Amino acid sequence: MPRPTPARLIVATLLLAALLLGAVAAQQLRLFERAWFMLQEWRHAAEWRERSIWLPDYVATLQAQPIVGLDDDVSALTYDPDRRSLFTVTNQKPQLIELSLDGRILRQIPLVGFGDPEAIEYISHGIYVITDERLQRLIKVRLDDDTRFIDATESQQLSLGIDRNGNKGFEGLAYDSQGQRLFVAKERDPVSIYEIHGFPHTNPDKPFAVHVAGDAKRDARLFVRDLSSLQYDEASGHLLALSDESRLVLELDANGKPISSLSLLGGRQGLKKGVPQAEGVAMDDAGTLYLVSEPNLFYVFKKQPGD
Structure with missing residues (x-):
C-alpha cells in the first residue's frame, strides 16, 4: 500500500481542521438544535397552531420605520393597555419614551439616577418596572400624565447578583399578572430566564418577601x-423570547418548550430586509406584535389567517 505523500497529508489535515471548525461553529450557533426545532415546528403545525400564538402566521405590515426625534438608541418595549401606547427606554442619556402604536414619539421623560436602563415592563395601571443592567437592579416606577421625570432614589428597588458579567446582564422583562410573576432575561453567558415572585411589592398589607427561581x-x-426582550401572553400562558444575534422570536409554551418562531431575516415573514439589531418586542390586546431595533427602527407584525 503506497504511503500518503506530504501534500496529501496536508490536504487531509486541512480538511479535518475545517470539519472540526465547522462542527464547533455549528454548536456555537446551535444550528443542530435549530434545525431539529424547525422540523418539529413543521410536523406539529396543525396541532400547535390551535393552542398557541403561532408566530409563523405573522407578517410584517410596517417595517424599518425610523423613530424620529431621538439621538440615543432605544432598548426594550412594553405595551400599556390603559394608555394604548408603547414604552421603551434609552440608556446613554437615560429616558423613558412613550410611543404611539405606529411608532411616533408621544413624550420623553428623563430617568434620574439610572445607570444603564435596558428594559421596561408594564405591571398595572401607572406601574412599571425598569432594569438597570450593569447593577442588576429592578426599579419599580410610577407614571401618570403629570410625570416630568422619574428618580430612581425615590423608587422601590430590588438588587440581584446572579451570574454577574459586566453588561451581559438583565436585558428583558415580562409580567404574568395572574400568577404575579416577573420574568427576567439574562442576555448571555449563560442565556437564562428567571422568575421573580414578590417584586414589585404591590400589596402594602402583606410582608415584602421575594423569591427568585x-x-x-x-x-x-x-x-x-x-436574549434581548421578553413578552408574556396572558391568553395562552406562553412566553415570547427575542434574540438579536439569532434573528429570531421564539414562542415557549407553559412548560418552557419552544413551539413556534418568527424569523427576522430578510425575505421571511414579509420582511424586505432583515431586522438589523432587534432590541424589544411587545404584544397588544389584539395580538399584534411590535418590535424596535437599533438604530431606532420600528416594526409591526400582524397575524394572517392560516392555511
Missing part, C-alpha cells in the same frame, strides 16, 4: 445565542 430545563431548550 430559575428553570434549567427551559434554559437548556433555548437554542438562541442571546
Whole structure:
C-alpha cells in the first residue's frame, strides 16, 4: 500500500481542521438544535397552531420605520393597555419614551439616577418596572400624565447578583399578572430566564418577601445565542423570547418548550430586509406584535389567517 505523500497529508489535515471548525461553529450557533426545532415546528403545525400564538402566521405590515426625534438608541418595549401606547427606554442619556402604536414619539421623560436602563415592563395601571443592567437592579416606577421625570432614589428597588458579567446582564422583562410573576432575561453567558415572585411589592398589607427561581430545563431548550426582550401572553400562558444575534422570536409554551418562531431575516415573514439589531418586542390586546431595533427602527407584525 503506497504511503500518503506530504501534500496529501496536508490536504487531509486541512480538511479535518475545517470539519472540526465547522462542527464547533455549528454548536456555537446551535444550528443542530435549530434545525431539529424547525422540523418539529413543521410536523406539529396543525396541532400547535390551535393552542398557541403561532408566530409563523405573522407578517410584517410596517417595517424599518425610523423613530424620529431621538439621538440615543432605544432598548426594550412594553405595551400599556390603559394608555394604548408603547414604552421603551434609552440608556446613554437615560429616558423613558412613550410611543404611539405606529411608532411616533408621544413624550420623553428623563430617568434620574439610572445607570444603564435596558428594559421596561408594564405591571398595572401607572406601574412599571425598569432594569438597570450593569447593577442588576429592578426599579419599580410610577407614571401618570403629570410625570416630568422619574428618580430612581425615590423608587422601590430590588438588587440581584446572579451570574454577574459586566453588561451581559438583565436585558428583558415580562409580567404574568395572574400568577404575579416577573420574568427576567439574562442576555448571555449563560442565556437564562428567571422568575421573580414578590417584586414589585404591590400589596402594602402583606410582608415584602421575594423569591427568585430559575428553570434549567427551559434554559437548556433555548437554542438562541442571546436574549434581548421578553413578552408574556396572558391568553395562552406562553412566553415570547427575542434574540438579536439569532434573528429570531421564539414562542415557549407553559412548560418552557419552544413551539413556534418568527424569523427576522430578510425575505421571511414579509420582511424586505432583515431586522438589523432587534432590541424589544411587545404584544397588544389584539395580538399584534411590535418590535424596535437599533438604530431606532420600528416594526409591526400582524397575524394572517392560516392555511
